[in-house]
Amino acid sequence: MIIKNNLKKSRLTLALLAGITLLAACGEQPTPAVKIAKMNSIQVVKDITYLASDNLKGRASFSPEIDQAADYINQRFTEIGLIPLDTNKDFKQTFKVTSIMPSSLTVTLNGNAIEVAQLGMASTIATLAWNSAEDVNTHIIGETDNMRAALGKMNNEGGEHFVIIHSAHAKTFAGYQGYFKRGLTKLSLKHQGAIVMVLADDSEITSLVVNAATSITEKTLTNIVAILPGKDKNLDKAKEVVLYSSHYDHLGLSADGKEVFNGADDDASGTSAVINLAQHYASQGTNKRTLMFSAFTAEEIGGFGSKYFSQQLNPDDVVAMINIEMIGKPSKFGAGTMWMTGMERSNLGELLNASLQEKNTEVYKDPYPEQGLFYRSDNATLARLGVPAHSFSSTQLDKDQHYHQSSDDINSLDLDSMYEVIESLSVATQGLVDGSITPTRIDVSTVRASGKIY
Known part of the structure; x- marks a missing residue:
């Protein structure tokens, strides 16, 4: 793959990338991370560098490399101390x-x-x-x-x-x-x-x-899904689910096999956020509601990971879905800021912004309504079931030259901005985690149905 030499690396991570990239290129799995109360910026960089490495060849659905990515996420969830769904022996939710x-x-x-x-x-x-x-x-x-x-x-x-x-x-x-x-x-x-x-x-x-x-x-696909059980003494409250999600698949290789579509922003950035939010809340150990962390497969070819996942649980139990999609670059509102799709469909954005007042930031309304982004990620599947399901992003789609290009690699990201977005999400969603806020449901009659043919 041709590396764009004029792209600026993050100030936070420049010194780390050489060693981390070597780890990724060798295909090594991460060593157990030390659990800490504050979000670990070094671990965030390790995760996204591995997932967006050339070694994973763009994580195309059905490829051997997406299975490597699944193994990595599975191991990270194991290190964090999460538990699988139901009686699964690991975090892999495999389906046909x-x-x-x-x-x-x-x-x-x-x-x-x-x-x-x-x-x-x-x-x-x-x-x-x-x-x-x-x-x-x-x-x-x-x-x-x-x-x-x-x-x-x-x-x-x-x-x-x-x-x-x-x-x-x-x-x-x-x-x-x-x-x-x-x-x-x-x-x-x-x-x-x-x-x-x-x-x-x-x-x-x-x-x-x-x-x-x-x-x-018939072919096989795999989601990676993990749970941090709720700790509220009220068992009904403890069973309520807050879902953090992303998709870990991307486009794979170019037709001639010479270029890697790394998908660093889309969506290794969101998947790294989900992994590290899981580590953050597991380290705290105070979540009253059950937290579920899911890395969906096959978003790029029709959202089949989230569609299968949605059939494996009662959507009425899901209080909110925080779907993290492309947070690797500053938004039009400034570095470290983000926006959400479908803000008008529930009061989730309003509740999150109340939590962010002390941080002097906010979650902005989707600035690209003409793009139909509410329907272009995994949140739409859960929204069709009434869940307050929204995607959180920072990408500037009207200016992003790297979207679905081979240049969407680690060099194109601003990792300082990305880390700040993840921290803001941890602050904004704390009320969901501790049970102090509950957003309104989405009116399913207003959500466009998915197609029956393509």
Whole structure:
């Protein structure tokens, strides 16, 4: 991977990185950390340096390297003294998903065979054989229509759809085409459906023949989930759960295998925060509510880690979800500050800001509402179940040149700012931990459902 030499390393960590990077490159596991009452900045750096190292090759879902990352997080939770879920022997929550790859697609529209470059398909069905427009729901997206909204509606409805998309949408079409070509991953095939797209300017369908096939296989994914049991004498209070979460997967290697998409900010930063918040509260040993710490897998390919996780517990028991997503760089509000998604959906932000007054900082409202970030991380899965589930971030998405690029490595981060965000989170959420604050629930009727096809 090409290192950008002009990127500035953090003042706090410059002297540490050489030795820590050597540890990461060798693939060594961490030695047991000494438990201390204050957040350990050195340990934070060790964790993110390992998780974002070239040695882990970008932590792609289904790769051997994401299993190495899982082993590291599992060991860290063991060192901290947390306990697994239920009767698990360790912190790994392993489950199966279905991987669906398109293998063939031919379309004849109005008597004309359509070239492959003008086709796209998202399908959870093994074979499609449509011999007329009567066999399928048909749609025509015109030059001035909203293509994204139209496809989103089909996705939410499920079923089988054939859609003609006007060439004015060629750029957007290409984006969906590339996404669908990489295949789909589904937690289950309960909802089966298909969308076949054609880029063409036809305004009607007089004849239609579609033949398609997909390859369907099962694969294994793993969340890492740990618990710090609540210590309140009131057992009902002790069973209430405060969830700290992140995702530890990323994009892996470039197509030619020459570049590593390290995912230092996205989301080794959040995962390092979760690990060190766990260590912080375990060291305190005073949490009245149960604290749960989860590193989710497969966020980058559809959030399947959080989807599976949400089915393994009663969402009514979860008081709040603090999902930490990309905190490695200063926000637009200044170094060490953060913002949260969906602040208007519960009063969690208001409660956290009351706790931060003495620290003379605050959690800001999401400054990028047009990006739809509330739905672009693992918090959305729990929010759909009524949990006050929000993501906390500091990234400047309108300016970040490293997002989903190979340059998202340890050199691109401001680790001083990141550490300050983690400390602020520990202060802000103390009331959740000690049971003194309880946020309002999210109205599930206002949360957009997840798609049934892609």
